[in-house]
Amino acid sequence: xxxxxxxxxxxxxxxxxxxxxxxxxxxxxxxxxxxxxxxxxxxxxxxxxxxxxxxxxxxxxxxxxxxxxxxxxxxxxxxxxxxxxxxxxxxxxxxxxxxxxxxxxxxxxxxxxx
Amino acid sequence: xxxxxxxxxxxxxxxxxxxxxxxxxxxxxxxxxxxxxxxxxxxxxxxxxxxxxxxxxxxxxxxxxxxxxxxxxxxxxxxxxxxxxxxxxxxxxxxxxxxxxxxxxxxxxxxxxxxx
Numbered sequence: 316x317x318x319x320x321x322x323x324x325x326x327x328x329x330x331x332x333x334x335x336x337x338x339x340x341x342x343x344x345x346x347x348x349x350x351x352x353x354x355x356x357x358x359x360x361x362x363x364x365x366x367x368x369x370x371x372x373x374x375x376x377x378x379x380x381x382x383x384x385x386x387x388x389x390x391x392x393x394x395x396x397x398x399x400x401x402x403x404x405x406x407x408x409x410x411x412x413x414x415x416x417x418x419x420x421x422x423x424x425x426x427x428x429x
Numbered sequence: 430x431x432x433x434x435x436x437x438x439x440x441x442x443x444x445x446x447x448x449x450x451x452x453x454x455x456x457x458x459x460x461x462x463x464x465x466x467x468x469x470x471x472x473x474x475x476x477x478x479x480x481x482x483x484x485x486x487x488x489x490x491x492x493x494x495x496x497x498x499x500x501x502x503x504x505x506x507x508x509x510x511x512x513x514x515x516x517x518x519x520x521x522x523x524x525x526x527x528x529x530x531x532x533x534x535x536x537x538x539x540x541x542x543x544x545x
Contacts, residue, residue: 347532358435358522358538359473366532405472409532416463417524417534419472 317342317408319420327426334393336423338380338406341387348389349407349417350380359405365389376400401427432456433525435537442513443545450508450540452523458503459525463534464496467520479506503528513544 322337340346350362363374370382380391389406406420432455442448452462460481465473477487477498485498495517497509506525510517520541524534 351536356520356539356541359536364532416475416478419474421472 317344317346317410317418319406319408319418321404321406321420321423323423324421325424325426327428328396329428330398331395334391334396334400334425336391336404336406336425338389338391338420339387340389340406340408342408342410344410347409348380348382349409350374350378350389350391351405351407353403353405353422355402362391362404396425396427398427398429401425431527431535433523433535433537435521435523435540437540438538439541439543441543441545444514445512447509447511448513448542450510450521450523450542452506452508452525452537454504454525454527454535457525457535458528459506460503460528461526462500462506463524463526464498464506464508465522465524467522467539469520473522476508510542513542515544518542518544 318341320339348365351359353359362378363372365372365382373379378393380389382389404423407417409417434453436451462479464476466476467473475488476491477485479485479498479500481500481503487493500506520539522539524536526534
């Protein structure tokens with residue numbers, strides 16, 4: 316079975332400071348891991364994904380995440396927050412394989428203060 | 430590429446009526462489509478998995494007679510909320526998995542359903 320924990324329901328940072336959104340997962344199989352962003356009343360946008368290649372994954376808008384198998388973590392980071400980064404972020408796990416379901420974490424709301 | 434559309438984006442209906450939501454993959458074929466439900470300030474919960482040409486697989490606790498899913502072609506899946514009630518009000522999001530691809534889902538923009 317797969318599950319995802321996002322340790323912080325809300326993170327608040329000042330504009331220009333680093334962002335860290337934490338994600339831990341549990342999976343019976345080698346997982347694929349994803350980060351999605353959702354702006355209010357909008358659909359989901361893929362930020363980045365890990366699929367058993369390089370453990371440090373670079374995504375869009377300056378975000379990156381590192382897969383650490385020993386810690387079962389896939390934390391999302393960005394060196395410098397921008398006001399437009401304020402949104403809901405979801406960590407997702409899926410076992411490797413065709414057509415497998417995505418399991419969503421509870422989400423972390425990122426606020427960016429001026 | 431890999432665009433998924435949903436229609437309508439927003440719908441308001443009276444209690445007891447049925448509402449149909451369409452999910453289309455615009456530039457790829459999708460053997461499998463997924464329907465999610467999202468309550469305010471909560472995460473996405475998978476409702477059902479829809480495979481082209483066969484019956485949908487519903488998650489535990491989701492009433493299949495309440496939420497009718499049809500996946501008649503490789504680019505279209507529909508979700509019909511039958512006899513809608515206020516507690517069905519939610520944000521419904523579909524996703525499509527490209528045929529022959531592994532671990533990829535592309536999400537639609539969502540449909541906001543409000544039942545009065």
